[in-house]
Amino acid sequence: MLTLLNSLLLNFSLLIATLLFAFLPLRRIERISPNSSLQVRLVIGCIAGVIGALLIFNSISYDVAKIDLRLVALVTAYFYGGLVSGSITMLFIIGARFAVTPAGEYQGLILTTLICVALLVTATIYRRFAAQRMKDYLVLLGTGIAYSLPALYLLTNTFERFLEIALVYIIVIMIGGYVTYRFLQELRKHFLFVHTQQELALTDGLTQLGNxxxxxxxxxxxxxxxxxxxxxxxxxxxxxxxxxxxxxxxxxxxxxxxxxxxxxxxxxxxxxxxxxxxxxxxxxxxxxxxxxxxxxxxxxxxxxxxxxxxxxxxxxxxxxxxxxxxxxxxxxxxxxxxxxxxxxxxxxxxxxxxxxxxxxxxx
Missing domain, CATH: 3.30.70.270 (Reverse transcriptase/Diguanylate cyclase domain)
Incomplete structure (x- = not known):
């Protein structure tokens, strides 16, 4: 279990590092949401999709199961960019899962596709009754975990192995999702603060014109x-x-x-x-x-x-x-x-x- 935990922590570090650099092009956008422009949502989907693919390429193999933090990338894409971003990220994830799937062992690929589709459908329904808050982000993440556990059970050889993996998987995914959400919120505050300071440096205090x-x-x-x-x-x-x-x-x-x-x-x-x-x-x-x-x-x-x-x-x-x-x-x-x-x-x-x-x- 210690080896699994260490591997997932490395996966988590990859997630945070790529988020930091990948979202830099969006730093000047005041608010990112499912109501943002189509161009912004497409960019979000591609960024989260690339991150999801990188996570899969660095996933941990248990039997025919691939354990990683792709759910965090998918939920983040949908949460900030809606169905457009989520769908693009899903395509990246499915493509990456296909790339790492050995010939003839497509059970994991099929289950990945079903989980992603089910999660996006559920998220679309849930969004009608929810706001863009941390609680809603964690609910979507928990829904993804709930859909993933039966698939994880089917792909592991023994019930004991399933329990071992599931326990660490749930803990790391929830912690990873929470930290990712807080990280993105603080990153947005930082970018807005820097932008505000830059504007103040170029603004005359008396007239509010350019200086x-x-x-x-x-x-x-x-x-x-x-x-x-x-x-x-x-x-x-x-x-x-x-x-x-x-x-x-x-x-x-x-x-x-x-x-x-x-x-x-x-x-x-x-x-x-x-x-x-x-x-x-x-x-x-x-x-x-x-x-x-x-x-x-x-x-x-x-x-x-x-x-x-x-x-x-x-x-x-x-x-x-x-x-x-x-x-x-x-x-x-x-x-x-x-x-x-x-x-x-x-x-x-x-x-x-x-x-x-x-x-x-x-x-």
Whole structure:
């Protein structure tokens, strides 16, 4: 029995190790369930199927029985991906069982197929009355064990051998299933935590827009992909006087209200971020300079017309100066930003509350 237990523990270690690496591609998906997209469910089925096949290839042979943790892979696939994922995993398991079955000894293969089909049918019925909780996961696992024990009895030579195997099999499968469920839940929490921290590192705390790091990373992606784009850099006019009049809290209110306005005007594929202080940037992929200029003019006009409100103070207005440039005017993405900044400086110097496009001094 000690040899059987050690072998199943090795099988369990293989299960956990493969789960860790195989589910990495799904780490950015917020929630995985039977209602996830078909593509996600297909991926889950293939991942769990490969794991199930690996477990069978490393199974322990007792008489003509193959002892392993394939049930955990099948139940996990169905639990997180529904019938689609479960069916794909079942096909992998049956294929692997066929591959390790000696010619003429197909009794175990037939029983494996019947167990998998019966488990998926039962799980489909049970799902109508259950939720995606650990209790339901363990119920499905227990159902699979209940279907497996008669088959295990038929494939062993003696009743004593059956009892020996069944006792260890039940314990290891239930413990393995519980640990697998908890492992996947904690893995999901970890991935969500890391994703949240990454988002926070790229987000301006005041306005919830992208910060300078986010903008720089986007520019680097544009450079790598050869994306043609335009840049709008905008700056609040006389922002110091706003802080002097309403205090820094009032200035923060203005920045937040402006950020909402910019988000509403930014195209779907565009990126809007706070560059620092009262300066904001819009990155506009596949937008020519003239179109960016028109967008800047709409933003400038909307900001000038907007009523800014802070506590009991009367409604007030603020204006923007904007500079625009296109990647066609520069040799690098960061040079494009520099030229938009030069255009913004010109807008400031020539009266504010206007949009200025960068012009090559030689033209």
């Amino acid at each position: 300078r790091r986010k903008l720089d990373e986007t520019l680097a992606e544009y450079a790598q992909n050869g994306t043609v784009f335009s840049v709008l850099i905008l700056d609040l006019d006389h922002f110091k006087s706003i802080n002097d009049t309403y205090g820094h809290e009032g200035g923060d209110v203005v920045l937040r209200q402006l950020s909402h306005l910019l988000q509403s005007y930014c195209p779907e594929q565009g990126v809007v971020g706070r560059y620092g202080g009262e300066e904001f940037v819009l990155l506009l992929p596949d937008v020519p300079l003239r179109q960016a200029e028109r967008l800047g003019e709409r933003i400038r006009s909307a900001c000038a017309d907007q009523h800014f409100v802070y506590k009991e103070h009367p409604v007030f207005h603020v204006t923007l100066s904007l500079g625009a440039a296109s990647s066609d005017q520069a040799s690098t993405v960061f040079e494009t930003v520099q030229k938009a900044d030069l255009a913004l400086y010109e807008a400031k110097q020539t009266g504010r509350n206007r949009v200025v496009c960068y012009r090559d001094p030689l033209l």
